[in-house]
Amino acid sequence: MDEGKIISIEERIPKLKKLRKRKTNRRLIFIISLFFLIVLAVAYFQSPLSKIAFIQVEGNALTPKAEIIAKSGVQEGDSIWKVEAKQTEKKLESDPKIHQADVSIVFPNRVKISVKEQQKLAYLAKGKKLFPVLNNGAILREAVDGTPEQLPVLYDFKAGRALDQLMSSLEQLPVEIVNSISEIYYAPKKTDSLHVQLFMNDGYEVSATLKTFSEKMIYYPMIVSQLDPNIKGIIDLEVGSYFKPYDSEKVKAIEEPTPQQ
Structure with missing residues (x-):
């Protein structure tokens, strides 16, 4: 009697048979798809692709x-x-x-x-050859051929603290200021092991220390704007800011710009 009831329910609900058939078909499609994917993967691994x-x-x-x-x-x-x-x-x-x-x-x-x-910021002069120097202080082994870009040429530097600090300072300066520097000489003093001497493309000379180089040099355009362009000399940025013309013993104090907040 129970079996009769079960058969009777299945006969009355044909959707149940369809649902079972769909599930079977889905499983079959999944298995076939998986099989083809495996075949394709094996073929791919073994092919030149x-x-x-x-x-x-x-x-x-x-x-x-x-x-x-x-x-x-x-x-x-x-x-x-x-x-x-x-x-x-x-x-x-x-x-x-x-x-x-x-x-x-x-x-x-x-x-x-x-x-x-890394960024190329300068060239290191060794004899008659110029070697690119990067912002991390690395000196490239290959010398440049021909005329290099408008970047500072370094003299008397070698790999180490002073060169690393100079590169870090140049990296902080605007490109316009870096490109306005012609040459930088490492010229340590008894009182300052990080003293440098710069020759600018506009004819001025700058005496500075790497301790405050980036802080002082960022104001170079404003400092020069206070000077007579026809009178060249040394701009001292070590302690304060002073200008001494080449043909005079007089020293002119330069008003330092107020840092912007």
């Missing part, structure tokens, strides 16, 4: 593309899945010329390397 065909490098100016690729350890022909982005980025960022690196996989078989390099 899974091998690195091209390595794209962008953002580099100081570092040649070939050098960046060699530093990364990524090679064309390697499996795309062997590329470990984070480790590759760390390798590239260990280069003093590279500030930041980003490595990504572009399917099906390309690797993209984007770098942000």
Whole structure:
């Protein structure tokens, strides 16, 4: 009697059979789809499409593309899945010329390397050769050919505290002021191991200390505006601000601009 009731209910509710059929069909479709995905994945891994065909490098100016690729350890022909982005980025960022690196996989078989390099702020003179100096104090090994950009040329500096502090100071200054400097000489005194002497493109000479270099030099345009452009001399920014013409013993105190709040 119970069995009769069950059959009777199924006969009266045909939707139940349809629902069961739909569930069966969905499971079958899922299994077939999964099977094809596995087949496609295996075919991809075993095909040339899974091998690195091209390595794209962008953002580099100081570092040649070939050098960046060699530093990364990524090679064309390697499996795309062997590329470990984070480790590759760390390798590239260990280069003093590279500030930041980003490595990504572009399917099906390309690797993209984007770098942000350190900033070139000056040139270090060694004999008749000029070597680029970066904002982190790193001195590049390759001398420049031809006429370099309008950046300060450094004399008597070497890798170390004074050079690092100078680069940090130049990095804080506006580009216009940095480009107005022709030469910077490291000229330590008994009373100041961080004393520097600058020769400007406008004909003035500046005596300063790296202790307050960026704080004082930012006002250079305003200081010069108080002087007669036809009378050149030394602007002393070590303690206070003073101007001494080359052809006179007189020293003129220069009014320091009030720092803006």
